[in-house]
């Protein structure tokens with residue numbers, strides 16, 4: 001332990017807890033299938049609650065089934081410092097996405113408890129419900145309800161593919177919890193920190209173990225319907241056709257042309273439904289998705305305006321309806337939290353660099369209600385949402401050591 005540090009993080013204990021957690025929902029190929037509010041997640045919650053109780057932490061939950069482990073501070077009325085991520089996975093998930101943030105938080109708190117140092121503020125380790133959206137869409141249900149972006153009654157009505165509601169699945173989870181008290185939502189948070197795997201390759205390529213996340217890329221998603229008229233492929237003359245597919249092709253090509261002028265712009269049209277989808281019929285109707293993303297909100301706004309302009313110009317003789325379904329501006333994390341993460345890393349002699357997150361995380365929601373930040377570690381080849389997901393034990397340890405020092409600072413304020 002260096003003279004500058006207050007805590008001792010046990011990298012072996014961190015790794016072993018992460019591997020034990022990966023047993024809940026383990027896939028034969030080494031991956032994890034632990035979708036939200038399933039029996040696998042119930043068992044994983046039980047394990048986390050047991051680990052927490054061993055350390056003297058008190059478990060709490062709420063009507064969104066978010067799970068908290070509280071280390072009581074000497075001034076328990078002060079808003080707590082919250083750290084964590086999620087334990088649900090994609091059906092073809094890995095061992096690290098989400099789980100690392102929760103287990104890292106637990107280990108950092110373990111290190112603080114072992115140090116004997118008393119914190120002014122309470123520290124809570126959280127596992128937010130349904131970050132992944134694989135079972136109930138949209139995702140980030142727990143953090144959205146907690147931060148009042150989504151009402152609990154809206155969340156309760158969301159159904160999975162089998163027709164089971166979020167409310168019904170949630171009730172099973174809460175009933176299975178072992179004496180975990182139900183608490184109100186939306187209480188004030190002093191600061192929020194989320195460790196996570198990068199799910200990209202910048203850290204790996206740079207050979208840097210720690211990314212201090214500056215923000216999360218904004219997204220807009222649309223559904224566009226082009227309405228034409230069915231006609232005989234052999235007899236209908238070009239001048240009278242209202243071909244919804246050709247209009248779609250012109251529109252997509254033109255939007256891509258606009259997007260291509262902006263470096264780093266991501267434009268995706270991943271879903272297309274054609275009616276009647278018959279080889280000898282002029283397409284009557286096309287429904288397609290648009291997904292646009294960029295670090296700079298102005299660039300997203302620019303392409304947003306271009307989409308409406310291009311659809312009007314290129315729809316030809318068809319009618320068109322553009323419906324925006326998601327608008328999430330870019331998030332910029334709290335500058336003070338970022339500089340504190342950097343200072344802790346510097347004190348420990350751990351190299352770090354700023355990175356921007358192209359993927360969404362619960363920290364987006366928390367950033368609307370509290371100073372928030374994220375710590376990224378590299379993951380091999382950037383692979384995530386896959387049994388191939390892998391991060392090096394020493395990177396997990398490094399991030400958790402930084403986290404423990406950061407929590408000591410934040411909880412002493």
Ligand SMILES: [Zn+2]
Nearest residue numbers: 097098131196
């Ligand atoms: Zn995640």
